Amino acid sequence: MNESIRHFINNLKVRNPGEPEFLQAVTEVATSIIPYIESEPRYRNSRILERIVEPERVVMFRVPWLDDKGEIQVNRGFRVQMNSAIGPYKGGLRFHPSVNLGVLKFLAFEQIFKNSLTGLPMGAGKGGSDFDPKGKSDNEVMKFCQSFMTELYRHVGADTDIPAGDIGVGGREIGYLFGQYKRITGAFNGVLTGKGNEWGGSLIRPEATGYGLVYFVEEMLRTREESLLGKKVTISGSGNVAQFAAEKCIEKGAKVLTISDSEGFIYDPAGIDKEKLEYIKDLKNNTRGRIKKYAAKYHCEYFPGERPWKIKCDIALPNATQNELDVNDARALVKGGCSCVAEGANMPCTPEAVAVFNKAQVFYAPGKAANAGGVAVSGLEMSQNSQRYSWTRTKVDNKLKEIMHEIHACCLKYGRMADGHVNYEQGANISGFVKVADAMLAQGVV
Numbered sequence: 001m002n003e004s005i006r007h008f009i010n011n012l013k014v015r016n017p018g019e020p021e022f023l024q025a026v027t028e029v030a031t032s033i034i035p036y037i038e039s040e041p042r043y044r045n046s047r048i049l050e051r052i053v054e055p056e057r058v059v060m061f062r063v064p065w066l067d068d069k070g071e072i073q074v075n076r077g078f079r080v081q082m083n084s085a086i087g088p089y090k091g092g093l094r095f096h097p098s099v100n101l102g103v104l105k106f107l108a109f110e111q112i113f114k115n116s117l118t119g120l121p122m123g124a125g126k127g128g129s130d131f132d133p134k135g136k137s138d139n140e141v142m143k144f145c146q147s148f149m150t151e152l153y154r155h156v157g158a159d160t161d162i163p164a165g166d167i168g169v170g171g172r173e174i175g176y177l178f179g180q181y182k183r184i185t186g187a188f189n190g191v192l193t194g195k196g197n198e199w200g201g202s203l204i205r206p207e208a209t210g211y212g213l214v215y216f217v218e219e220m221l222r223t224r225e226e227s228l229l230g231k232k233v234t235i236s237g238s239g240n241v242a243q244f245a246a247e248k249c250i251e252k253g254a255k256v257l258t259i260s261d262s263e264g265f266i267y268d269p270a271g272i273d274k275e276k277l278e279y280i281k282d283l284k285n286n287t288r289g290r291i292k293k294y295a296a297k298y299h300c301e302y303f304p305g306e307r308p309w310k311i312k313c314d315i316a317l318p319n320a321t322q323n324e325l326d327v328n329d330a331r332a333l334v335k336g337g338c339s340c341v342a343e344g345a346n347m348p349c350t351p352e353a354v355a356v357f358n359k360a361q362v363f364y365a366p367g368k369a370a371n372a373g374g375v376a377v378s379g380l381e382m383s384q385n386s387q388r389y390s391w392t393r394t395k396v397d398n399k400l401k402e403i404m405h406e407i408h409a410c411c412l413k414y415g416r417m418a419d420g421h422v423n424y425e426q427g428a429n430i431s432g433f434v435k436v437a438d439a440m441l442a443q444g445v446v
């Protein structure tokens, strides 16, 4: 680490105590950006990096609600409005007990680069609550969402800040949030994305993060004249991203061996096929059960309390949460012959794990590039809402493929190393940075 990077990170630590995920995300970006900034005095002199790590605004609020027993519950709500240089704040809402300000700042920071990479005019934000939808009735989730929006509505808007889903926030939650927004403001507009198709949503938005991830993997494989056909894939998570990543892998002729939730993973050596995937979708989206039920139904192994990275594979797709793949997992994957790791989740691989992949010259795609398809189609949902029009499934899917192709090209442009190896992390960071930094320069000291 050079002296400027060390100095920058030390300052950051002093200014952001108790926020390890935020420090981790910024350190990763700063390490590749600072040498670039040092060669571009206009960015250095205008202190773009020092500005970009400070949220433009953070809102924190009380969320009181009544549970089914009539008792009062109190949660904490947040919206981090990180950067609006290239468009209105845009990014998901996370409902999970682990949510705190540091986690949301890390996610909002990642969103700056990701949204820039999509090529669409979207700034960056992220929000959420420590509310846990797991184990709550539909009525309780609705009560919570209504209370959350009763404060959030003041801070969001179709042209200012457009939230969407993330962990714990899917179609059901977006519906309740939208209903309450409309009730308070009287406005039917594109204030949220991930809406239902009948009320302003875009076709392919639910699929977009998982599909986009697989399109990105295809782009990487193509540089080695390979395809997904016959490849063995391990996946973590069983939520929105994991389900549609699995669906696209199966469609492309790959064999999906694992899927997980926060309690453990299942290993199905025969492969998860379309019918088994439908079972998973029903289990997770409708009955909201645990993944171990899959093992009982399809007679395969279940590993309680473990993550799937010890299973031999060609491609690994971490699709659950941050820091779910550590250095030992990375070593096990490399030893097992894995040659491609692409992040469906945000920052699922620890920095030490990434170092192992880079050393072994395994393809490694950071989330800000590989999972950008979700927010990209959210951007397309905003365009359709502005036009008051709905595009066909094929049109949105083709646009998604085009965007993932372009993001891959940006990574090649800025990430090609002297030995020919592509460092996708560096490529994504620099490419995402340049557009935002130029916009900030043009807009003066704001």
Ligand SMILES: NC(=O)C1=CN([C@@H]2O[C@H](COP(=O)(O)OP(=O)(O)OC[C@H]3O[C@@H](n4cnc5c(N)ncnc54)[C@H](OP(=O)(O)O)[C@@H]3O)[C@@H](O)[C@H]2O)C=CC1
Pocket: 165, 166, 167, 168, 169, 170, 209, 237, 238, 239, 240, 241, 242, 260, 261, 262, 263, 319, 320, 321, 322, 324, 344, 345, 346, 371, 372, 374, 375
């Ligand atoms: N939805 C989207 O469009 C996008 C999502 N992402 C990222 O993808 C990841 C998954 O999001 P999404 O699929 O939407 O979320 P979901 O809530 O739909 O699914 C999350 C999955 O991850 C598991 N999980 C959550 N927390 C943990 C944990 N601490 N340890 C182990 N497993 C965990 C959940 O298990 P359980 O049910 O047991 O909690 C569940 O299987 C997140 O990192 C998110 O930020 C990135 C881009 C866009």
Ligand SMILES: O=C(O)CCC(=O)C(=O)O
Pocket: 090, 091, 092, 093, 114, 162, 163, 164, 165, 166, 193, 346, 371, 372, 374, 375, 376, 378
């Ligand atoms: O669709 C969106 O606005 C946000 C998706 C998201 O939260 C993410 O990209 O991490």
